[in-house]
Amino acid sequence: MGLVHEIDFGTPASRSEKQVTLTVDGFEVTVPEGTSIMRASMEAGIAIPKLCATDMVDAFGSCRLCLVEIEGRNGTPSSCTTPVMPGMVVHTQTGRLKDIRKGVMELYISDHPLDCLTCAANGDCELQDMAGAVGLRDVRYGYDGDNHVRAKNDGVENFKWMAKDESNPYFTYDPSKCIVCSRCVRACEEVQGTFALTIEGRGFGSRVSPGAHELFLDSECVSCGACVQACPTATLTEKSVIQIGQPEHSVVTTCAYCGVGCSFKAEMRGEELVRMVPWKDGKANRGHSCVKGRFAYGYATHKERILNPMIREKITDPWREVSWEEAIAHTAREFRRIQYQYGRTSVGGITSSRCTNEETYLVQKLIRQGFRNNNVDTCARVCHSPTGYGLGQTYGTSAGTQDFDSVEHTDVALIIGANPASAHPVFASRLKKRLRAGAKLIVIDPRRTEMVKSAHIQAEHHLALKPGTNVAVVTAMAHVIVTEGLFDEAFIRDRCDWSEFQDYAEFVSDPRHSPEEVEKLSGVPAETIRGAARLYATGGNGAIYYGLGVTEHSQGSTTVIGIANLAMLTGNIGRPGVGVNPLRGQNNVQGSCDMGSFPHELPGYRHISGDAVRDIYDSLWGVKLDDEPGMRIPNMLDAAVDGTFRGIYIQGEDILQSDPDTKHVSAGLAAMECVVVQDLFLNETANYAHVFLPGSTFLEKDGTFTNAERRINRVRKVMSPKNGYADWEVTQLLATEMGLAWAYRHPTEIMDEIAQTTPSFALVSYDLLDKMGSVQWPCNEKAPEGTPIMHIDGFVRGKGKFIRTEYVATDEKTGPRFPLLLTTGRILSQYNVGAQTRRTENVAWHDEDLLEIHPHDAENRGLRDGDWVRLVSRAGETTLRATITDKVSPGVVYTTFHHPDTQANVITTDFSDWATNCPEYKVTAVQVSPSNGPSDWQKEYNEQAQQSRRIAGQLEAAE
């Protein structure tokens, strides 16, 4: 095996088409124009010594180690900052260069600790490598002079010395080992775009400073780790490396957090994970990561993780640990009993967007083939189901149109209801890089997010609309584009149905859709709407990125359609730099939808009523599939309360915490006779479970995840499942126990079945993925290497379809009792319901949910920052602490939903999207008032949770 080594070319690749040929040390090498001499010679296999250069950031030219001699030129220019020229003859190693390099290294080492043997970077230190490369044997200056190394010089305090900063939970900063190469500062600026680091002082006094000479944890640092990755010494080092030592082998795999789907090298020592390092060849992340993907994997070994199957008769009983055989036999028996007693459709299941495609495929297969009904749904129900509907109707596919690389060609980005800086951080970094290069940004969001204004980022227009008025605002933008003649007539005539366009144009041109009218209900100044529409329509390549702020509304599907219309109106579809891109929340929510997780669709979004499609599965699976769509999650819960739905198999989803109207969910679960939860932890849903099947982490299994750009990425097993089985194996055990003849030996065989039965996956195989790294569906005869950009020559459905987008105000309205609008979201360091991130050191940044409230609304209520407040809606109430900020407008409050103690979904209502039942999480009318602490409901809930988590034979309940 061994470590996956990545070549560091020293400077970024040039994009030029023109090729230049030069000679380096007698070898001819041809590279694109604009390439540095350093990179060109590395292409030829000649590594020029370097310290301050690395190919993730631009050349800097400060270390003076990479000097070369060029025939016909004076001096010794630095190879990192000197571009190649045709016919250039370069020498990288001459007597003169050797002397200079040795001299430079002597200076570095004279102010560096000589503790290499006990240093954490031993074995992975570029300074050490360079000392070796230049043949450093002696330091003529000695080590006694002025230095940053020792706390005291001859007993006298050394003011240049700085103590190690260990404030960040994941890495340390040891200034005594710093060579001030600025790689960390540049990585923070160029790659991450946070600008949290600087060099303070000058000359010999120069030091790396987080923020204004602050601790890392107190500074603006978001702990993405780009600086740690860039550091050539032990100055910035992962605490895990300090603790364990250097890794000895690595495996390329895919992050299991958000829908960006970053590729990582899991660097291992035996079966112990030492660190995650983003893989430069990963096409979604291009070598970058966020705090979650790089550092927050500690949950995999958290003490609360459940490793043994457990069952119990009643949910009031304590859990009883049993063998896998007993648990599986019991579960199969229960499902069969319930079906016998209450009918074929009395059971169902929920697939997981956190699990692999193969696992998801198996769960829906178990339900369709084994349970013989279509009662399967997935968490996308509560997030992006309107995307599936809206884009399916207008374009013919249920997915984003671009790859993430596309953003490098975008001129105007329009972000609607998404905060990528928190929820899709690596994409945000890539977008910010493009914005710093001059692209313009429009943000439609009730909150002033980090994308609206932060270091070097300023949105051209911020449409701070009232929650719930998306459709009106998007339609008003279409009004401006149509009435001011900014639409792309040639594109529309060519690609769309002209009569449908005319109908839509007539609809939006109505004065009631004008910005002036819409201002009255959305609160967005008409001029801002007009400015945004003009910029998007005329500013060059316009790309739309949107999130759950679009979908989780009673008119979520309508907004998606409105967005699709905007892109068609302006011809922003079908080439790099444009498109409509839903930012998918979970690692494999795209995949779980692709894999037939919806009650009405078989894999590949083919409706269950289609005879031809069912035939494929009927013959392969040897059953007659039910041709009626099954129940959605809310329907299953309703049916449970009615007594007709009695058993459910839930793989990797915490519906109690994540679905709306918590009380209704708990009533539904409590009414069932067999609730099977397969998860890593005793989550909130497990409080109502009768069977608990321990799950496996992404580190413990093979499979694939499909990210927001439809990219199928390989997940590779790096350690044995601590619970004994990968999740796909558990489902298979259950299926065989129920009498199905499944015999998959490896997920690759499951993928082969998917490819065999699903046209858009026809050519996908693990061989192809290993060869190409990843592939974007559709991947079939027409596109054997996948499809980075969709709808290039025409829409998948044929002609693009314009659909009218009538604004209908939600039934959830403010009034005297509930005068404020609550909207919800995520923050950077936590992930969704927090089951994983709450069990990592990420709690250092966010250990409770807070309610953001505008100073004006706070003052009216006599609230101070940090006060406990009672948050009440028509559905329920909870308490949490308030933080006062003008990021939210007056009349709007905001909170996250990462902590079960808060239970923000006790507050949210059961209103939902008209087309897809996607819950209206983003708008709830509420009242906020001072409080003394947790509500009675929270106390009762906690007590019940404590009770239901008891495990027989164990003194203390888990969690």
Place this chain on the structure above:
Amino acid sequence: MVMQPASTEIAAKTAAVISEMKSLEGPLIPILHGIQEEFGYVPQETLPIIAEALNLSRAEVHGVFTFYHDFRHHPAGRHVLKVCQAEACQSMGSDAIAAQIKQKFGIGFHETSKDGAVTLEPIYCLGLCACAPAAMLDGEVIGRLDADKIDEIAEEIRS
């Protein structure tokens, strides 16, 4: 270092300086000069305000502020005496001159006398090499420093 929220008075004055200079090309250094002129030094708590106004990070403003020795972290004495320590002056005995000055005022470089009369600083070349060793008192250059000139300087400072 924990960032202290600025007092309303400092914040108001800082905002005034920023609004005056913000439209300049590359406004950060002019603003820092303006702040120093306003307060006699650059109060730490003005830095986040500047960062916010210019859409920069705190780190960036801190980096620029600490790069230039002339931006002060603390208020200076009533007089500022800068003694050249660059090569030409050193070759003409500026080390000894600096030692005499330090002894005379009882302070070292980067220090202010207890009575607040004078702040002593090194400087690296005043462009007065022909008249080395040189110094600068409150912006006025003084050439060919010797014991007498030091006495004159001391008199002016104490007057």
